[in-house]
Amino acid sequence: MTMHHHSGDPKLKVLIRLNADAETARIEVHGVVTVANVRALYVVCRRVTSKLPSFELVLDLAHARVSAAAIEELRERARASLMSSGIDGTETPCRLRLVDPLVILKAKEHV
Numbered sequence: 001m002t003m004h005h006h007s008g009d010p011k012l013k014v015l016i017r018l019n020a021d022a023e024t025a026r027i028e029v030h031g032v033v034t035v036a037n038v039r040a041l042y043v044v045c046r047r048v049t050s051k052l053p054s055f056e057l058v059l060d061l062a063h064a065r066v067s068a069a070a071i072e073e074l075r076e077r078a079r080a081s082l083m084s085s086g087i088d089g090t091e092t093p094c095r096l097r098l099v100d101p102l103v104i105l106k107a108k109e110h111v
Contacts, residue, residue, distance in 0.1 A: 011031055012029060012037060012040055013031055014041075018055075023056060024057075025055045025056070025058070027044060027059050029061050029064040030063050030064055031064055033065070033066040033070045033074075034069075035073060040086065041074075041086075046092055049092055049094045057096045059074065061074075061101040065101060065104075068104050078098050081095060
C-alpha cells in the first residue's frame with residue numbers, strides 16, 4: 001500500500017507495533033503534528049499504556065512533519081515521563097521515548 005502525504009492533510013495516521021520480547025510499543029506517526037492535534041497522540045499513548053503498563057512507548061515521528069511547538073511539548077512529556085490525557089488535566093506515568101521527525105515545521109501556528 002502506497003501512502004501519499006500532503007502538507008495540507010490534517011489527519012494523523014498511526015500504526016502500533018508491539019514487541020513483546022523487548023516490551024516496547026512503537027507508535028509510528030504519519031502526517032502533520034501540531035499543538036492543535038497532538039492531543040490525539042496523547043489519547044493513543046494513554047490507551048496503549050493502560051493496556052500494557054510495563055511497556056516502553058516509542059513515539060516514532062520519523063515519517064511525520066511536526067511543528068516546533070508540538071515537538072517541544074512531546075519532548076517535555078518524555079522528560080517528565082508523564083502523558084497527558086488529551087481530554088482533561090489528568091496525567092499518567094509512562095516510559096516514553098521519541099524518534100525525532102526529519103522535518104520540524106518552523107512556521108508560526110495560530111490556533
